[in-house]
Amino acid sequence: MDSVQELWNAFLEAKIERGSTVVALGGGVVGDLAGFAAATFLRGVNWVNVPTSLLAMVDSSLGGKTGADLPQGKNLVGAFHAPRLVLVDPETLSTLPEVELRNGLAEVIKHGVIGAPELFRDLTDLTGFQNLSGLSGLDWTEIVRRAMAVKIKIIEEDPYEQGLRQSLNFGHTIGHAVELASDFTLRHGEAVAIGMVAEARLAEEMGVAKSGLEKKITSTLRGLGLPTEIPPGLDEKRIQHALQRDKKKSGGVVRFALPVRVGEVRVGVEVRNLPFR
Ligand SMILES: NC(=O)c1ccc[n+]([C@@H]2O[C@H](COP(=O)([O-])OP(=O)(O)OC[C@H]3O[C@@H](n4cnc5c(N)ncnc54)[C@H](O)[C@@H]3O)[C@@H](O)[C@H]2O)c1
Ligand SMILES: [Zn+2]
Known part of the structure; x- marks a missing residue:
């Protein structure tokens, strides 16, 4: 949840508004957290997911599930909030x-x-x-x-x-x-x-x-x-x-x-x- 709090803080600093779009670039962890922060900030802003791990490309970036862990367990909070776009460049797999x-x-x-x-x-x-x-x-x-x-x-x-x-x-x-x-x-x-x-x-x-x-x-x-x-x-x-x-x-x-x-x-x-x- 600390990471989500950090993201919300960064959104505030960047003056993100209802019409803004958040871009998540990374593996499934980044996508889940950024998607959850976008789902909850101002009751939901748009986001775009750019998954860079194979698991994120074929699995976690699809289906609209976002979420974060609590100290008591994994994925205890979350929301269905599908990204407007999932953009995959398999070229990124070369460094995975x-x-x-x-x-x-x-x-x-x-x-x-x-x-x-x-x-x-x-x-x-x-x-x-x-x-x-x-x-x-x-x-x-x-x-x-x-x-x-x-x-x-x-x-x-x-x-x-x-x-x-x-x-x-x-x-x-x-x-x-x-x-x-x-x-x-x-x-x-x-x-x-x-x-x-x-x-x-x-x-x-x-x-x-x-x-x-x-x-x-x-x-x-x-x-x-x-x-x-x-x-x-x-x-x-x-x-x-x-x-x-x-x-x-x-x-x-x-x-x-x-x-x-x-x-x-x-x-x-x-x-x-x-x-x-
Ligand atoms: N939302 C869903 O429906 C859903 C489904 C399945 C899994 N998940 C979640 O996804 C997470 C796992 O995702 P993951 O396997 O991508 O893990 P991850 O995000 O931790 O990525 C794995 C590692 O690869 C690195 N990495 C990512 N892309 C890279 C690249 N192109 N080059 C070099 N390094 C790179 C990351 O920094 C990390 O160290 C779990 O938290 C799981 O709960 C969510
Ligand atoms: Zn799985």
Whole structure:
């Protein structure tokens, strides 16, 4: 919240008025904070988002969610306040650290599984990607465009998360629990990669997906240098604990977005027997 206060102060100094426009240039953290400051200043001024990280381009810049953390937890305050424009220049990815690129690639793969089978296929068979040069031959403009298109289509159909938008949570129910259990030593994208594999396994076990899907997703994520299993040393009981908390909050049953096949996800699947018991 200190950062938001700083932004409000800067807006006052810059004499921002109702008709002014705030420009956010940076990763998802900058976009969320600047967007939230713009949403609340003078009851809302326009803003433009120029995301510079892969995750921000394909995920956080889209959908109008803005927010800030409180000492008690992440994203506890926020507002739906869509930017007037999202401007992406994939050229900025050339300076993005490799770990951050991988972080974003996990969400790109998620979008592939949700609704872009060709995008998923094009990112398969990249085995041997151990450094950035392994990906230098890729057409980033095309990858970013296709990954953005998946989220844009979903949020246009379901802006307030009444149904379809929940498909964007694929890999995140278990992913968030893993992220929490690791005390955030795992990056969000890494936790989501592990979550996608575990949720694909769950989908197969429940007969939502045909067998083979977990393997397919695992091999693609591995090829991109992302983890697919809970790291040794991480207490699985803590993951279960986090999932149980979800369960309590949502009235005794956790609803998952589970993949049916690459390109199709089913939302609202009730899971009573949670994994990691
Ligand atoms: N609003 C939403 O719907 C939504 C969705 C998903 C995630 N998020 C939020 O997004 C945030 C994560 O975003 P992120 O992954 O972009 O993290 P980030 O903003 O922290 O960026 C990651 C790192 O990369 C650096 N960076 C960004 N662009 C760069 C570039 N072009 N070259 C070199 N370095 C660059 C940043 O300074 C930072 O150190 C989280 O706070 C998360 O809660 C929001
Ligand atoms: Zn995510």
